[in-house]
Amino acid sequence: MKKLDLALILCLLAGQVFPQSAPQLGKDKIKDVVAAMTLEEKVSIVMGMGRNSWKNPKEGKPTVIVPGAAGSTYSISRLGITPTILADGPAGLRIIANPDNADGTRYCTAFPTATAMASTWNTDLEENVGKAMGNEVLEYGCDVLLAPAMNIQRNPLNGRNFEYFSEDPVVAGKMAAAFVRGVQSQGVGTSVKHFAANNQETNRHSINEVISQRALREIYLRGFEIAIKESNPWTVMSSYNRINGFHTAENYDLLTTILRREWGFKGMVMTDWTSGTDWVNQMYAGNEMIMPGDKKQAEELLKAVREDRLDEKVLDENVSCILEYILKTPRFKDYHYSNKPNLKENALVALQAAEEAMVLLKNDQNTLPFRKVKEVALFGKTSYHFITGGTGSGEVNYNHAVSLQEGLENAKYKLTAPLKNQYVNIIDSVLSKKIDSVKTVGGKRKFAIDRMNEINLSDELINSSVKTSDIAIITLGRTTGEGSDRKENDYFVLSDAEQDMIRKVCNAYHAAKKKVVVVLNIGGPIETESWKNYPDAIFLAWQTGQEGGNAIAEILSGKVNPSGKTAQTFPVKYADVPSSSTFPGEPSENPINSFYNDGIYVGYRYYDSFNVKPSYEFGYGLSYTTFKYSDLKLSSPTFNDKMDVTVTITNTGKVAGKEVVQLYLSAPQDKIEKPVQELKGFAKTSLLKPNESQTLTFTLDGRALASYWSGISAWVADAGKYEVKIGASSRDIKATASFNLDKSTVVEKEHYVLYPDRYVKEISVKDKK
Numbered sequence: 001m002k003k004l005d006l007a008l009i010l011c012l013l014a015g016q017v018f019p020q021s022a023p024q025l026g027k028d029k030i031k032d033v034v035a036a037m038t039l040e041e042k043v044s045i046v047m048g049m050g051r052n053s054w055k056n057p058k059e060g061k062p063t064v065i066v067p068g069a070a071g072s073t074y075s076i077s078r079l080g081i082t083p084t085i086l087a088d089g090p091a092g093l094r095i096i097a098n099p100d101n102a103d104g105t106r107y108c109t110a111f112p113t114a115t116a117m118a119s120t121w122n123t124d125l126e127e128n129v130g131k132a133m134g135n136e137v138l139e140y141g142c143d144v145l146l147a148p149a150m151n152i153q154r155n156p157l158n159g160r161n162f163e164y165f166s167e168d169p170v171v172a173g174k175m176a177a178a179f180v181r182g183v184q185s186q187g188v189g190t191s192v193k194h195f196a197a198n199n200q201e202t203n204r205h206s207i208n209e210v211i212s213q214r215a216l217r218e219i220y221l222r223g224f225e226i227a228i229k230e231s232n233p234w235t236v237m238s239s240y241n242r243i244n245g246f247h248t249a250e251n252y253d254l255l256t257t258i259l260r261r262e263w264g265f266k267g268m269v270m271t272d273w274t275s276g277t278d279w280v281n282q283m284y285a286g287n288e289m290i291m292p293g294d295k296k297q298a299e300e301l302l303k304a305v306r307e308d309r310l311d312e313k314v315l316d317e318n319v320s321c322i323l324e325y326i327l328k329t330p331r332f333k334d335y336h337y338s339n340k341p342n343l344k345e346n347a348l349v350a351l352q353a354a355e356e357a358m359v360l361l362k363n364d365q366n367t368l369p370f371r372k373v374k375e376v377a378l379f380g381k382t383s384y385h386f387i388t389g390g391t392g393s394g395e396v397n398y399n400h401a402v403s404l405q406e407g408l409e410n411a412k413y414k415l416t417a418p419l420k421n422q423y424v425n426i427i428d429s430v431l432s433k434k435i436d437s438v439k440t441v442g443g444k445r446k447f448a449i450d451r452m453n454e455i456n457l458s459d460e461l462i463n464s465s466v467k468t469s470d471i472a473i474i475t476l477g478r479t480t481g482e483g484s485d486r487k488e489n490d491y492f493v494l495s496d497a498e499q500d501m502i503r504k505v506c507n508a509y510h511a512a513k514k515k516v517v518v519v520l521n522i523g524g525p526i527e528t529e530s531w532k533n534y535p536d537a538i539f540l541a542w543q544t545g546q547e548g549g550n551a552i553a554e555i556l557s558g559k560v561n562p563s564g565k566t567a568q569t570f571p572v573k574y575a576d577v578p579s580s581s582t583f584p585g586e587p588s589e590n591p592i593n594s595f596y597n598d599g600i601y602v603g604y605r606y607y608d609s610f611n612v613k614p615s616y617e618f619g620y621g622l623s624y625t626t627f628k629y630s631d632l633k634l635s636s637p638t639f640n641d642k643m644d645v646t647v648t649i650t651n652t653g654k655v656a657g658k659e660v661v662q663l664y665l666s667a668p669q670d671k672i673e674k675p676v677q678e679l680k681g682f683a684k685t686s687l688l689k690p691n692e693s694q695t696l697t698f699t700l701d702g703r704a705l706a707s708y709w710s711g712i713s714a715w716v717a718d719a720g721k722y723e724v725k726i727g728a729s730s731r732d733i734k735a736t737a738s739f740n741l742d743k744s745t746v747v748e749k750e751h752y753v754l755y756p757d758r759y760v761k762e763i764s765v766k767d768k769k
């Protein structure tokens with residue numbers, strides 16, 4: 001062999017051939033870049049590089065680009081294709097804080113959980129939270145935030161409810177859209193997840209959710225539809241579960257017919273991490289990216305192309321879609337990230353969000369805000385060890401979280417010392433134990449306290465606290481997390497020790513004519529009915545991130561007026577939850593199918609239609625001021641293409657405040673059964689001073705009037721009288737007006753897809769005894 005030939009072969013082997021002529025991503029057409037790829041390269045591109053690291057044998061030494069990021073995509077330098085980094089999650093960026101790193105620390109801001117954010121009902125604020133998170137994503141060198149998570153909170157025992165917004169798809173959809181707009185305004189992407197019906201953690205990789213087409217369209221897909229249409233997320237993450245027989249990642253009807261054809265989604269779909277079983281089908285379904293990706297999957301795809309089980313054209317289309325995504329990323333654009341996001345400013349956004357998220361559930365005789373309170377007796381372990389959020393991929397590695405103890409001390413309240421000492425000593429002793437299984441955050445053992453039983457207190461300690469303090473606060477805490485659901489008895493109802501604490505503390509303080517406030521540091525509804533009469537005030541603090549303690553102190557002291565309202569129902573008892581008898585599926589010891597016999601009757605749609613009284617209804621929350629609702633006006637007495645609804649809100653109290661205003665619609669019951677009312681819009685006023693008014697406008701379009709009629713696969717608005725109800729909550733309707741629709745109308749025709757693979761008998765108001 002001549003010397004020259006040998007040199008050429010060596011050059012080829014080193015992948016150095018065509019250095020000038022190979023098309024380059026960003027400079028040449030995507031189709032030319034794809035045409036220049038080997039089959040192996042194409043398969044690599046539709047696959048992530050494995051969890052937590054970027055290991056590319058062809059590109060040199062294994063490298064970790066952003067420690068703790070959930071995944072990354074493949075690079076091919078000869079074609080100018082850069083890697084990209086994807087990191088969780090909904091309440092803040094999740095990467096390893098890495099304090100010893102030469103770059104310095106990489107702590108992230110822990111924002112309120114999605115459930116808490118939904119309670120703000122403030123889409124502008126949610127957009128700001130998105131912007132702040134996007135800033136951290138960008139400056140820590142990531143390209144996509146794996147959020148928002150927006151499944152419907154169908155059952156309070158779902159371990160991941162804290163990551164989700166609401167039981168209502170309009171709230172979930174609007175909040176998610178605002179979040180996506182905020183994050184993406186920073187030049188990084190989002191991944192709207194988990195598409196779809198990922199409503200439980202039990203057997204999440206295999207569970208078959210059996211859901212009627214109508215319930216899917218109206219409840220479980222609707223929020224995603226709103227988010228996709230209103231915010232153009234860069235990516236969508238398909239979910240682990242099956243819907244009506246098929247894994248979502250392998251479901252063409254879900255990912256292509258509905259998501260792309262009907263809703264116009266233009267971005268990339270990725271699997272959830274290690275999701276599904278048939279990667280060839282994922283390619284056909286329109287799930288372009290397999291995450292986090294592994295060798296076995298790559299080999300299977302290569303084999304499938306070689307054996308003609310996977311059409312290379314399909315692979316090419318998926319590769320093109322991924323390249324379109326890579327083109328948008330900061331890493332491709334060679335953005336020089338600083339590792340120094342605006343942590344100070346972002347902490348202020350987190351504080352503002354926490355202030356608006358908290359909900360005042362009860363406030364007898366104006367117990368709150370504090371008046372003449374100097375010393376506070378803080379009961380409950382959670383008061384000293386606040387819960388910022390849930391566990392799993394939704395965790396955030398923050399630097400410091402403010403507990404209620406710290407928040408009150410920051411606000412210059414004295415805390416009853418013997419009580420505080422008792423709690424702090426016990427907590428410190430638990431935290432100092434070497435428990436390897438307990439993860440640490442900011443040097444603290446995070447979950448040990450959350451999962452420990454409530455501490456029993458002696459009567460002497462309670463009585464001595466009554467003497468010195470002006471008021472008592474009891475905090476109840478709950479954590480839930482990814483990977484498992486909770487049980488009624490270990491989560492929803494109060495433990496004996498908690499009930500005992502409430503009873504004893506309330507009796508002792510009331511005997512001394514002093515008040516008691518219960519603070520709920522929880523991620524979703526728990527039982528409140530049996531004990532809510534004991535305390536004078538109940539304050540739902542939710543899990544509101546690192547600034548939670550400061551935000552509560554500001555509200556208790558009156559510096560901030562609470563304006564949050566629940567975006568989910570607090571049922572009287574677990575048995576009242578419409579899905580309680582079927583969750584988490586059958587057979588109950590190891591469920592295979594989960595039958596959604598609650599159909600469209602999820603949350604308030606059920607409680608209101610079936611006359612089941614909740615403990616706290618959907619949309620509920622008190623304020624330190626009062627509001628008057630007046631001048632409800634409709635733009636026309638009959639509906640044509642749209643209807644404007646205006647209403648004026650006036651602050652009639654003595655302090656400034658914001659009011660969440662909800663628009664419910666009752667549609668005529670004609671061809672198909674309907675809930676008695678459904679939320680079709682919401683708005684939050686600006687901070688209104690006493691006597692100040694604001695006029696809010698809502699717009700109803702055809703879809704707002706329509707229900708999904710499975711028989712003809714269409715959104716149909718029935719002719720007749722529609723009642724507009726403007727409420728301070730779902731059960732506190734302040735003003736009503738009505739309009740007519742003259743002719744039944746097919747508002748939108750859809751594809752006949754996603755029919756249940758087995759029979760599901762849905763509940764109906766007609767069966768009500």
Ligand code: BGC
Binds near residue numbers: 070089146193393
């Ligand atoms: C979760 C996703 C998350 C992914 C990456 C999965 O287990 O379901 O929500 O984005 O892990 O961490």
